Amino acid sequence: MKFLVLALCVVAAVADPHWVMLDSSEVGLVKSSWDKVKTHESDILYAVFKAYPDIMNKFPKFVGKDLESLKGTADFALHATRIVSFFSQYISLLGHDNTQPAIKTILNEMGYNHANRGVSKAQFGEFRSALMSYMKSHTSWGDNVEHAWNDAFDKMYYVIFANLDGHPVA
Numbered sequence: 001m002k003f004l005v006l007a008l009c010v011v012a013a014v015a016d017p018h019w020v021m022l023d024s025s026e027v028g029l030v031k032s033s034w035d036k037v038k039t040h041e042s043d044i045l046y047a048v049f050k051a052y053p054d055i056m057n058k059f060p061k062f063v064g065k066d067l068e069s070l071k072g073t074a075d076f077a078l079h080a081t082r083i084v085s086f087f088s089q090y091i092s093l094l095g096h097d098n099t100q101p102a103i104k105t106i107l108n109e110m111g112y113n114h115a116n117r118g119v120s121k122a123q124f125g126e127f128r129s130a131l132m133s134y135m136k137s138h139t140s141w142g143d144n145v146e147h148a149w150n151d152a153f154d155k156m157y158y159v160i161f162a163n164l165d166g167h168p169v170a
């Protein structure tokens with residue numbers, strides 16, 4: 001019975017025409033480039049806040065503070081680690097048919113939480129631009145890597161944006 005439910009979930013995930021599936025070479029490129037930056041947690045969050053102060057101002061703990069002084073604090077490191085760990089978890093689930101339902105579950109939850117905080121699609125777009133710029137300057141970037149990351153973000157944002165619109169992805 002459990003197997004049947006899982007099989008139906010996998011079929012549902014794969015049958016959704018909006019559900020992007022990365023092929024194994026894309027997954028490899030996303031993983032190898034992420035491995036180069038995934039220990040730069042605070043630098044990544046700094047780059048995001050520096051480029052888009054409106055994102056920083058959404059955080060009750062950070063709003064109105066000086067980014068340069070915030071960067072070395074424990075609160076800053078903690079949040080940076082949360083975001084980077086979320087990406088690491090997402091990326092570790094890519095590339096397998098049987099992990100597609102788990103990907104939807106973590107993204108629905110994350111999207112729902114951020115919808116409740118009033119984070120907009122435009123702000124998610126800003127976050128994406130800032131992270132991609134950071135990756136471009138800290139990895140061996142190329143069109144193939146960019147294409148793979150665009151697919152990874154499109155897959156992630158399809159679920160997050162559906163939640164911002166008020167309906168989780170089944």
Ligand code: HEM
Pocket residue numbers: 054055056058059060061082083086087110113114117119120123124127
């Ligand atoms: C893909 C991009 C993002 C990822 C992976 C991400 C990830 C996370 C994670 C894992 C948490 C902690 C768990 C939770 O409470 O939900 C969190 C909290 C939060 N995020 Fe995000 N986030 C992203 C984008 C954004 C953006 C663009 C904003 C604001 C414009 C934002 C604002 C917040 C706030 C305000 C919190 C709560 C912080 C607190 O507990 O004080 N996030 N985020």
